[in-house]
Amino acid sequence: MAPKVQVQTTINNEPVQFLCEPRQTLLECLRDVVGLTGTKEGCGDGNCGSCTVKLGDRIVTSCLVLGVEAEGETITTVEGLAHGNTLHPLQKAFLEHAALQCGICTPGFLIAADALLQQHPHPTEDQTRFWLSNNLCRCTGYDKIIRAVQAAAVEINGAPQ
């Protein structure tokens, strides 16, 4: 076993230090070391997007990032979206539009959609579907997710001009 490495990060606006082996993915570190189990493992090879987190200024599948690579990085997980007991507008919209059933894909969709709305305040349906193409959902058929994201866009950024 390779010696463990100390990694210093900022997760959901809190400084977080953790110890990990180089072979451990960021996903494993978040769930099993830091204890943030909101981020889910689906496929483990970057196809399904369940483990999506924000890393610095972009989103990544945390199953394809080594924990040691997170040194000095800023990470946002689904736990960082709500403010206390107040849900993020995307979370509210997902509930209101029934945009989830089993829920495994939801944390990844929420983080990916949040990044979308930061880049495109009023994404078209095409933009939304293309942006979210790295997130798989086997329950909803996607339409409800797309509608929820577009409703949240209006909630956050107002009606498009």
Added chain:
Amino acid sequence: MKAFDYTAPVTLPEAVGLLVSQPSARLLAGGTDLIVQLRSGRKEADLVIDIKKIPELNALEFDPLAGLTIGAAVPCYRLTSHPVIQSHFPALAEVASWIGGTQIQGRASLGGNLCNAAPSADSIPLLIALGASALIAGPGGRRTVAIEDFCTAPGRNQLATGELLVSMKIPAPALQSGSSYLRFIPRNEMDIAVVGAGVSVSIAGGVFTAARIALSAVAPTPLFVPAAGAALVGQAVSPAALEAAAQIAQSAATPISDMRGSAAYRKHLCAVMTRRALEIAVTRAQEN
């Protein structure tokens, strides 16, 4: 995943030294191929060398004379959002937005796409069409290889022991030039090309002055077809000229049959995708 050591050198000589002393080490840029391969056991590593802390490998610079330099570790999302790439190399911005999905583009690099040397790699035909070259560093110094010579077999490339890819260089676009990459996939995103065609053309007074055409997923390596481009040079821009070039590209292809398509189907697609890619490149050239 089997245990390995991890190191992140901050200079090229350091990285080369590590590769020389531990030839079984694996280089990590975006990890979207490597981590999957390590986890599945298809590849093994005692040492993973993260190259993202080396400034030269993160460079993304455009000079009107020297052209575009893309550091080997630059992730796709930096290309899709780069204003100079969007204006001067729109086909490159497009291809970077088609490799994997948004999350993959947050990590995956064109350098990795090139070194992974998949026959179906989306960025390689376009890099060939754009006349790009690969800058390689190793224990013997530096050398430059044309992109069309970089891949040697599926998953194999030109890099010798101790060598690594530093960057890719693309010449500045000529006046009235345009490029395009198109791929055929059964869905609209997150898929591997059945056939891809990368093309670039230069036009003066309605006549082709230069053209380069390359294909993906129809040969053991991305396939440069110099004769297809040469057939355009000196010809007036016309549907017949494009079709003739597309037919030459098609005849150079030696595809296999697999789950993504039969050899005959791929052959057919070669001409279709080349012609369509040429139409887009011509339109872009006429707008420039």
